[in-house]
Amino acid sequence: MSTSISQSARPQGDAPALPPATSRLLVPALALAVLAFSMMQTLLVPALPSFMVEFDIDSALAGWILTSFLLCGAVAAPILGSLGDRFGHRKMLILTLAIFLAGSVITILTNSFMVLLIGRVLQGASTATFPLALAIVRLNLSGAPQRAAFGWLSGVVGLGAGVALVVGGLVLEASSWQWLFVTGAFMGALALILVIIAVPTSGRGKPGRTDWAGTALLVVGLVSFLLAISQGGKWGWASLEILGLFLLGAIALLCLVFVELRTESPLIDMRTLARPALAITHGISLFIGFIPYTFYIGLPVLLQSPATPGIGHGFTVTQTGLALLPGALLVFFGGRFAPALITRLGVKATACIALLIMAIGSLGIALAPNNLAMIIGFFAIFGLGNGFGFTVLANLVALMAPQEEIAAAMGVNSVVRTVGSALGTPVATTILASVALSNSGAATLNSYSVLFMVSVATSILGTVLALTLRISSRR
Numbered sequence: 001m002s003t004s005i006s007q008s009a010r011p012q013g014d015a016p017a018l019p020p021a022t023s024r025l026l027v028p029a030l031a032l033a034v035l036a037f038s039m040m041q042t043l044l045v046p047a048l049p050s051f052m053v054e055f056d057i058d059s060a061l062a063g064w065i066l067t068s069f070l071l072c073g074a075v076a077a078p079i080l081g082s083l084g085d086r087f088g089h090r091k092m093l094i095l096t097l098a099i100f101l102a103g104s105v106i107t108i109l110t111n112s113f114m115v116l117l118i119g120r121v122l123q124g125a126s127t128a129t130f131p132l133a134l135a136i137v138r139l140n141l142s143g144a145p146q147r148a149a150f151g152w153l154s155g156v157v158g159l160g161a162g163v164a165l166v167v168g169g170l171v172l173e174a175s176s177w178q179w180l181f182v183t184g185a186f187m188g189a190l191a192l193i194l195v196i197i198a199v200p201t202s203g204r205g206k207p208g209r210t211d212w213a214g215t216a217l218l219v220v221g222l223v224s225f226l227l228a229i230s231q232g233g234k235w236g237w238a239s240l241e242i243l244g245l246f247l248l249g250a251i252a253l254l255c256l257v258f259v260e261l262r263t264e265s266p267l268i269d270m271r272t273l274a275r276p277a278l279a280i281t282h283g284i285s286l287f288i289g290f291i292p293y294t295f296y297i298g299l300p301v302l303l304q305s306p307a308t309p310g311i312g313h314g315f316t317v318t319q320t321g322l323a324l325l326p327g328a329l330l331v332f333f334g335g336r337f338a339p340a341l342i343t344r345l346g347v348k349a350t351a352c353i354a355l356l357i358m359a360i361g362s363l364g365i366a367l368a369p370n371n372l373a374m375i376i377g378f379f380a381i382f383g384l385g386n387g388f389g390f391t392v393l394a395n396l397v398a399l400m401a402p403q404e405e406i407a408a409a410m411g412v413n414s415v416v417r418t419v420g421s422a423l424g425t426p427v428a429t430t431i432l433a434s435v436a437l438s439n440s441g442a443a444t445l446n447s448y449s450v451l452f453m454v455s456v457a458t459s460i461l462g463t464v465l466a467l468t469l470r471i472s473s474r475r
Contacts, residue, residue: 025198027138027149030133033097034193036187037126039167040100041069041421042296045186046168046317047177054177055113058434060230063297067226068120070422071083075218075295077414078238078267079210080128084135088202089193089203097192100126108178123184130157131414136396139202147339148396154390155335162383163330166321167302175317185356214267217256222419224249230426233434240348280469281396284351284420287462288389289417291358294422294455295379299324301432301466302369302448311445313372322375327383334387341388342395351392353464357385359459367450368436369445377391393417427454 011417044051048062055062063404076096084092103122110116131155137149171179235241260266303320305312334354342350363383368374398415431451432443 008171025108025194026200027137027152029191029198030129030136030149031152032187033093033126034133034153034156035131036097036100036184036191037073038157039164040184040229042121042161042163043164043168043180044177045165045264045300045319046172046215047180050172050177051116055116057113058234059429060234060426063230063429064117065120066232066425067422068117070127070418070425071219071222071226072121072124072421074126074222074415075215076125076272077128077131077418078412079215080125081135081186081412081414082265083210084128084132084266089132089139089307090136090199090201092135093129093195093199094192096128096132097188097195100188101185101192104181104188107181108185116444119181119430127414127418134398136202137201137341138398140200141291147343147395150394150423151336151339153334153335155339155387156396157390158292158331158383158387159328160271161296162324162331164415165328166318166325168322169317169319173316211260211267212263213259213269214256216262217252217259218267218415221249221252221256222422225424226253226426227425229430233430267414273361277469278397280465281393282413283465284355284389284462285393285413285417286420287355287465288386288393289420290356290424290427291362291420291455291458291462292386293421294362294428294451295327295382298429298432298448298451299365299375299379301443303375305443313371313430322447323372324379326376327379329386330380330383331390334384338388338391339395342392344364347392347395347399348466348469350388351396351464351469353461354385354388355459357388357465358382359385359456359463361385362387362452362455362459366449366456367398369448369452460462 024367044065048059048065051057051065052059052062080092080096101121103119103125106119107116108121110119133153134150136151137146141149168180171183210372226243228249232242256268257270260268260270299316300320301322303313303315304316304317307314338350338354341353344351361378361380361384364378364381366377393413428451431454432447435447435450
């Protein structure tokens with residue numbers, strides 16, 4: 001069944017006029033804050049083998065260096081977004097960047113894997129920079145400048161995640177893994193300074209209480225599912241431990257629904273999620289969060305595997321990053337071009353186009369994972385669709401959310417998208433570690449084809465979901 005909402009049901013109003021200097025710096029300051037977060041999602045991907053040697057851990061455990069960041073982000077984004085609505089978005093953005101810097105310092109100084117994970121958890125709070133930045137744009141800009149700013153920020157999310165693979169490789173080949181965190185700390189500190197200078201103070205919103213019960217249940221549910229997915233191949237999918245984790249996760253998330261329905265200021269507003277139009281948007285967000293991580297995990301492994309006949313390409317980490325750079329750049333340009341496409345074709349059509357382009361990019365690589373030209377070309381196609389997708393999501397949520405709740409709404413959407421990303425890492429590593437393996441237990445070309453066919457299927461499911469959302473406009 002299609003769901004219709006009116007684009008004019010959320011009038012933008014006139015945003016307050018900003019001083020010229022502040023106006024010029026506002027979007028660059030917010031973009032740099034978002035860039036620091038987006039790069040730290042994947043900056044460490046080239047260093048995962050180094051972490052495995054440094055801390056004597058396997059690939060599944062090393063994957064938690066990425067997953068811990070995403071897991072914290074899934075929880076921190078709605079909390080800090082809601083606090084931004086109540087106490088001011090600028091204050092919460094500054095606090096978020098300060099927490100990010102603290103986590104960066106911890107990771108730079110530690111030689112313990114567990115302490116490293118603690119630092120990564122603190123860095124994960126930076127996921128809230130995206131919904132907070134979108135809320136600040138919504139409150140301070142309107143019309144075409146607002147749509148352009150959404151395009152910039154959405155493009156930066158994808159650009160940072162892709163460019164980080166290149167930067168991470170360059171830094172790792174020139175120095176040690178600690179300098180990856182130094183790079184992140186430098187960007188976070190610069191973003192913090194610019195935010196303090198350029199972002200205007202916003203007033204307090206409606207009072208409320210932090211939903212700690214919902215937070216705890218969300219953490220238990222997500223950790224249980226992610227741990228089960230990441231360790232299923234090692235512990236056995238039918239083992240009591242894995243089945244128990246799946247059961248615990250299901251119970252925690254079911255309890256979360258009941259708790260949120262009875263909480264005055266819920267972490268995740270289930271009544272809002274129950275609105276079909278917004279539920280569809282969040283479903284699309286889940287897919288758009290999941291799909292890129294099959295590439296971020298799968299392609300570096302494929303390109304860096306030994307160049308044995310018909311399988312790997314024998315690339316260095318820097319060569320791998322350079323091969324993926326065109327796709328990363330097209331994510332950014334897709335985000336910049338998407339507002340014009342939305343204006344011309346509408347949000348629904350743009351969402352469908354984005355997901356179909358992602359499906360085409362995935363299919364091309366799935367059919368020829370041993371062909372370097374196909375990998376580079378179709379990953380670039382995929383990047384364009386991914387850039388469209390990020391911007392579509394920002395526009396959909398901004399369209400439907402009341403202005404006084406915009407950061408919380410963006411935060412919930414970030415939860416869903418980040419959960420998708422967090423699922424992508426263990427799913428990708430599980431497929432490569434357990435599907436169509438060679439006699440020696442290594443991944444084969446068929447393993448990679450299965451991984452990217454999962455991306456094709458997910459993209460098609462997202463397209464079908466997007467077709468059920470009809471956006472009508474009153475002129």
